[in-house]
Amino acid sequence: MSAEPERPRGRGRPRSTEADEAILTAALELFTEGGAGAASMQAIAARAGVGRLTVYRRWSTKEELIAQAIESARADIPDPDSATLAATSLPDLIERVLPGAAETLARPGFRALLAQTLGSTQTHPRIMRAYWDHHIEPRRRVSMALLERARDAGDLPAGTDLEVLVDMMVGAVVYRVLQPRPLDAAEAERFLRAVYTQAGLLKDPAADG
């Protein structure tokens, strides 16, 4: 990661020129429609209406570009800044991101993108590697810190394996989104609530009533 140019991370899309936006959009569309095989640097440049050099000036490999294009698709799930993270309880943070996350999960394009991303781990492993290192891993570290805080505060049992808990929460969402019957936004929100409740991070509404 140290050889990478600095970019703002974990706040949706980086600030970028119009050409960058067009390139990311083209990469996202081509990858979602046809997978990594269809998203060559040449095809991306052509669809974005820019020269190939313009693409290479900003991204040295198509894997890096596709990884950032995947990230751009979740721009409407905002990551809270560190002051908010420090000042807000975990249940409140979850409530804050939940509606936007549910909307994203219900989008057919997101489902298609998720399928192509996971599918590419076999044919083009460097895409998932780049996406993992630049986008998932930093976010995962934030999640781990929040979960440690919750465990230290006694909101999660002391013996909780937090890495496994994260895999169960994220994995449930990934797996549910790819099942044959897609979720609409309301179902996605109920599903997310149920996952966080089962994980012990939201209160069971039945227990309050």
Next chain:
Amino acid sequence: MSAEPERPRGRGRPRSTEADEAILTAALELFTEGGAGAASMQAIAARAGVGRLTVYRRWSTKEELIAQAIESARADIPDPDSATLAATSLPDLIERVLPGAAETLARPGFRALLAQTLGSTQTHPRIMRAYWDHHIEPRRRVSMALLERARDAGDLPAGTDLEVLVDMMVGAVVYRVLQPRPLDAAEAERFLRAVYTQAGLLKDPAADG
């Protein structure tokens, strides 16, 4: 499903002729290597060394064939018969399947197959549909019955959403297997234990010591 010829389900591979075995193996290899696009009926027949008619006599669509080929890859995770299910506690059932499951998860071929299967949900949705209806759904019903028994016995909290719990357990495994750093068999077994422990289905070993 009613139009399907009867086959034994949920016990690994069906009894089949030598040609059937060769066809399933060819389908599994081609799909794992190159996805649904590479696994045409013609290519499968050619690799299996049989005529196309032989394939069509047994499977009317390539989606049905690929779905059964995917299923054949998990033949070493045996599903217990109903007498065993009735007579055995859930923790003991889990202990019984766990080593074989861990071996399967650690196989590079399984990882590749999982990636292609999830990837195909975008490009060839009928494969996942067939795999889901014929192989996942029946197994899920068995799991749900076991989890209901555990909940009725007080081993799981009364309010547990069992569908969500299944998605969290299966999802965790799917998601972990596809992460950039693959698990070896020992790690996979530890991971599975941690997932079942977090789900409340195995006792926390730390709590015993």
